[in-house]
Amino acid sequence: MRISRGRRTCVVVAAVAGLVVGSPAVAVADDGGFTIKDPRITESSGLAASRAHPGVYWTHNDQDGPYVYAVDSTSGETVARITMKGVGKPRDMEAISVGPDGDVYVGDIGDNLGGSWDHVWIYRFPEPKELKDQTVRTTQYDVKYADGARNAEALMVHPKTGRVYIGSKEEDGAGLYEGPEKLTTGRTNVFRKVHDIPWVTDGAFSPDGKRLVLRSYLSAQSYRWPEMGEGEALGIGYRGQSESVTFTPDGRTMLFGAEGEQSEVYALKVEGDADAPSGGASEGSASESPSGEPPRAEDTGLSGKGVLVLGLAGVAVLAWVRFRRKR
Numbered sequence: 001m002r003i004s005r006g007r008r009t010c011v012v013v014a015a016v017a018g019l020v021v022g023s024p025a026v027a028v029a030d031d032g033g034f035t036i037k038d039p040r041i042t043e044s045s046g047l048a049a050s051r052a053h054p055g056v057y058w059t060h061n062d063q064d065g066p067y068v069y070a071v072d073s074t075s076g077e078t079v080a081r082i083t084m085k086g087v088g089k090p091r092d093m094e095a096i097s098v099g100p101d102g103d104v105y106v107g108d109i110g111d112n113l114g115g116s117w118d119h120v121w122i123y124r125f126p127e128p129k130e131l132k133d134q135t136v137r138t139t140q141y142d143v144k145y146a147d148g149a150r151n152a153e154a155l156m157v158h159p160k161t162g163r164v165y166i167g168s169k170e171e172d173g174a175g176l177y178e179g180p181e182k183l184t185t186g187r188t189n190v191f192r193k194v195h196d197i198p199w200v201t202d203g204a205f206s207p208d209g210k211r212l213v214l215r216s217y218l219s220a221q222s223y224r225w226p227e228m229g230e231g232e233a234l235g236i237g238y239r240g241q242s243e244s245v246t247f248t249p250d251g252r253t254m255l256f257g258a259e260g261e262q263s264e265v266y267a268l269k270v271e272g273d274a275d276a277p278s279g280g281a282s283e284g285s286a287s288e289s290p291s292g293e294p295p296r297a298e299d300t301g302l303s304g305k306g307v308l309v310l311g312l313a314g315v316a317v318l319a320w321v322r323f324r325r326k327r
Contacts, residue, residue: 032253032267036071038078046096047244047257052127058104060093070131080131084138087123095155095202099162102127107155115149141183146192154203166191167200167214174199195228202244207251215245239266
């Protein structure tokens, strides 16, 4: 996502909140995290674990062309750049996911003009057997929403059913949209709203398909799937312009990424089994308390003043969003 002047204001306000949320008491354990070192990747807007190549993660920029990058999490170096052949010019690629069939799905679903595109696209190609710079034949699907155009940045493929879901990004009325059982070419694929959700910048299913994690700039929530009841807050905090989340293939760790040059991918260990990520990280992260109650300010390192600053920052972010919508 390219940042306008107004959005820079939003990021600055969020950074103020980050001074509180990013304090040592709520730091995320960084074992398993890495830095994306490729200077070409400045707007990493999606993240997905490879099924074919252990330790490799797929990512992409918003608008640099039909390119997807394979990054080695051990070194942070790019080991392949894939050029998608057979698609139009991408407008705003915002998300990526790998399906149970081993195909990579890329969501060209961003719409910073407030839902003005009459359709968006999903691109799909098989994971290459060999990691090297190459061009791959790609299938392009036309997508519309049953209740009208909208901005979206989250695309998730269920790891068992292969069904595709999109999370929209609106201050009011954001939703989780379910695609048809199978995507098809030659006609428009209609996505229908199945759940109300907070506005999100990305999402990911756990490898067993029993959890859905949704994230925004300031927080992340874990939901039981398919019930989608009350979400469980994860102790990720503010981590820059946060645009991506994925699970490691074993489901034991969640990885959270952000835009920017030399951007960091942070690791958050899953407490217990993959079915119940609770946001637990070592070094005293801010997950829920043992009793299941939300953590108190003193447990998270937030003083009364810190909570006030965070609250004011949240109000400022919402005010900015409303201002942008009225323009």
